[in-house]
Amino acid sequence: MTHSNVSEGDVQDRTVIVIDVLRACSTIVTALERGARAVMPVTDMAQAGKIASNLDPDMYRLGGERNGEKIEGYHLGNSPDEYTHDVVQGRDIILNTSNGTQALEQTKEADTLVAACFLNAERVVDFVRRTADAVTIVCAGRQNRLALEDTLCAGLLLDRLWDGDEPYPVTDSAHTAYTLYHTDRDDLGNALRGANHAEWLANQDRGADLDYCFRIDSVPVLPYYTENRLLLYEDVVSA
């Protein structure tokens, strides 16, 4: 398990779970659940513009943020709330965010790559249990620093994957996430609301995003990365 500074060994021949609770992975899960055809994660304006220039303008929407605010000229910001059925249905979403889409870019050479958050926690755990041997969890974090909400989500996934019994040896990062989750699990909502990013979003009047993004297991979809885009896993296997 790691946050930022992903190395080749972290991804090669491994199943990688990228976690970004606030808010990119929660937005990706939501957009796909509400009917987006695909989410294309990008890292900068130039890459987003290049992809957009090759698409029919009615068939895509540009989404993303810098410093939490919608990027000028984009259709959507990074609040899951904006990704309504009417807006995303049948369209490609080009998503450009500060941390989550950067983590997806860093891990795109993984054997298997999925996006996770609290909304789809059990769906990810179930997929990993059934399909994966070697797993790396990458917490997107914030500005290359640890983000409490991502670490607690990693701890929840590990608790479920290990069935409440921590194996030995594990990495220091995994041990920390698992232990922290056990410390906070009885009042997880409170711990999450005390996270720096959560406090910051609350101060920006984004409290509704917190209510939504902290709902565990409420959107059971699996965003699966293939050919530079995230698709619903069932659409990949049935193709």
Ligand SMILES: O=C(O)[C@H](CS(=O)(=O)O)OP(=O)(O)O
């Ligand atoms: O939109 C978000 O919540 C963050 C932006 S920032 O780190 O608060 O500037 O982006 P994300 O890539 O979803 O972590």
Ligand SMILES: [Mg+2]
């Ligand atoms: Mg984040």
